[in-house]
Amino acid sequence: MSEPTGLRARKKERTRDAIGDAAVSLFLEHGFDRVSVNDIAAAAEVSKPTLFRYFPTKEDLVLHRFADHQGEAARVVRERGSGIEPVTALHRHFRAGLDRHDPVTGLNDHPEVVAFHRLVFTTPSLAGRLTRYQLEDEEALADALGEGVQAHLRAAQVLAVQRVLARTNWHRIADGRTAADVHPEAVADADLAFHRLR
Amino acid sequence: MSEPTGLRARKKERTRDAIGDAAVSLFLEHGFDRVSVNDIAAAAEVSKPTLFRYFPTKEDLVLHRFADHQGEAARVVRERGSGIEPVTALHRHFRAGLDRHDPVTGLNDHPEVVAFHRLVFTTPSLAGRLTRYQLEDEEALADALGEGVQAHLRAAQVLAVQRVLARTNWHRIADGRTAADVHPEAVADADLAFHRLR
DNA sequence: GTTGCCGAGTTGCTTTTTTAACCGGGTCAC
DNA sequence: GTGACCCGGTTAAAAAAGCAACTCGGCAAC
Known part of the structure; x- marks a missing residue:
């Protein structure tokens, strides 16, 4: 199908998922406004700039x-x-x-x-x-x-x-x-x- | 104890462990000579140069x-x-x-x-x-x-x-x-x- | 005997990530 | 109001990782 993915692509996808999933689960638990992007980055184990490289705004963390x-x-x-x-x-x-x-x-x-x-x-x-x-x-x-x-x-x-x-x-x-x-x-x-x- | 580790250090340690563990478990399963460093890198999901950045030789994968x-x-x-x-x-x-x-x-x-x-x-x-x-x-x-x-x-x-x-x-x-x-x-x-x- | 392949390491280049510092707006204390 | 913080978002530099292509030695086919 679309399998012949290199190491790089695979890890990127995983990072993206990790960030998105962490964000959604934190938002669902505490509400959108009570969770900071720092919390999400920490939960996803990435740095803040990395988070924003994947999602341009906090809203996009939900809307992806x-x-x-x-x-x-x-x-x-x-x-x-x-x-x-x-x-x-x-x-x-x-x-x-x-x-x-x-x-x-x-x-x-x-x-x-x-x-x-x-x-x-x-x-x-x-x-x-x-x-x-x-x-x-x-x-x-x-x-x-x-x-x-x-x-x-x-x-x-x-x-x-x-x-x-x-x-x-x-x-x-x-x-x-x-x-x-x-x-x-x-x-x-x-x-x-x-x-x-x- | 030794907890206040940054993101970078934590991930490096994890990568190191992933490589070492993958190597040992493959070696135990198939024998040292029947497992190539490529196999280990693939199992640990890292590239070959990365593997060698952590362990100078194949032997060190065991002896660490x-x-x-x-x-x-x-x-x-x-x-x-x-x-x-x-x-x-x-x-x-x-x-x-x-x-x-x-x-x-x-x-x-x-x-x-x-x-x-x-x-x-x-x-x-x-x-x-x-x-x-x-x-x-x-x-x-x-x-x-x-x-x-x-x-x-x-x-x-x-x-x-x-x-x-x-x-x-x-x-x-x-x-x-x-x-x-x-x-x-x-x-x-x-x-x-x-x-x-x- | 030389051609081709495989395995251990290496090399240069590019991409990704971390780090720390910063900006600008908001809020709360005093 | 002003100084201290928090938050969303950005920047520059440096570390780390990936990729592809390479060396070098061994080994098997032919």
């Missing part, structure tokens, strides 16, 4: 999990099979995410994932930074969809739909329901929303 | 466990209390090693330790290199004991005694006896040998 999905929508559109509408490809992709309970769809009842979502959306600076990521995502999707205002409009609408769907799912799960229980409604909602997009 | 005791005899003599004969200090030190079943006294029946001794003494290049360590140790002890041929002679005799004692203990344990069982004889032998040194 979203950043991993950065540009995903654009990629889905670009790599869709011939004769398939962009919206259809995105719809299928979202449903696939739903089926495998991908956290980005909001349909995941794993306690850690729930706590993580709570952390992100109840911490202002994180929510704020997240919208910046979404803007870039929107830009990329617009590029993949074509040119002009039309493309931008459609990109914005698609992503808005996805955000609403994810948020809705998350609320249901925050109410105490299980992912499996919510799944049918989530699929129905998605089908409705994407259908209306066309 | 002895090297840790390098100059110990000299130190014991130098740090002995006032009014105490050097030989007495060394005698006490050896007996203390016996009591805590220090591997260097040969009085340790831990299977891994036994296998390790077997590895060292049945691999010619290792045994050879080990004598070089012992020579340096002898030199240091001679320095601590005074000047001239007298000091050298006494140093050589003391270390010879220690080697014989350790070897004897090891043989007994190699015969299947336990360290606790052998202990009284080992102490008696040591008392006899050190007494005769005076």
Whole structure:
């Protein structure tokens, strides 16, 4: 697959994971504002400059999990099979995410994932930074969809739909329901929303 | 104690341990000659030059466990209390090693330790290199004991005694006896040998 | 006998990391 | 208000690690 990695690359990836995991676990335990980057660096056993070489800001220590999905929508559109509408490809992709309970769809009842979502959306600076990521995502999707205002409009609408769907799912799960229980409604909602997009 | 170590020192120590442990465990499993330094570097997840930065030769990958005791005899003599004969200090030190079943006294029946001794003494290049360590140790002890041929002679005799004692203990344990069982004889032998040194 | 390979070490160059010091904003004490 | 700290983030220099390519000796194929 993507295995022939050298020593250097492997260690970098491990360092990155160590920092990110240490950060998230500390944030979940004590709250975003009560944990300093020094604490995180110490927990991950790296120096402060190293930490910032991997993550440009404190917020990114949390949001890298979203950043991993950065540009995903654009990629889905670009790599869709011939004769398939962009919206259809995105719809299928979202449903696939739903089926495998991908956290980005909001349909995941794993306690850690729930706590993580709570952390992100109840911490202002994180929510704020997240919208910046979404803007870039929107830009990329617009590029993949074509040119002009039309493309931008459609990109914005698609992503808005996805955000609403994810948020809705998350609320249901925050109410105490299980992912499996919510799944049918989530699929129905998605089908409705994407259908209306066309 | 010796805790206030920086990040750098801590990681260096860990790397050193990782290399040394990987080497010894591979050697014990496959034999000294059937394991290449490349294998060890790979197992320890370091590059070959890094390995050689920590250990000058392949043999030292095994012998660092002895090297840790390098100059110990000299130190014991130098740090002995006032009014105490050097030989007495060394005698006490050896007996203390016996009591805590220090591997260097040969009085340790831990299977891994036994296998390790077997590895060292049945691999010619290792045994050879080990004598070089012992020579340096002898030199240091001679320095601590005074000047001239007298000091050298006494140093050589003391270390010879220690080697014989350790070897004897090891043989007994190699015969299947336990360290606790052998202990009284080992102490008696040591008392006899050190007494005769005076 | 020479060609090719393997294993122990080495060498130079680049990348990564640590260290310590710093900046600028915020906060709390006095 | 001002001085002392904490926090997010940066900088420069030096240590350490990785990589690739090398030497040198041994050994086996042909």
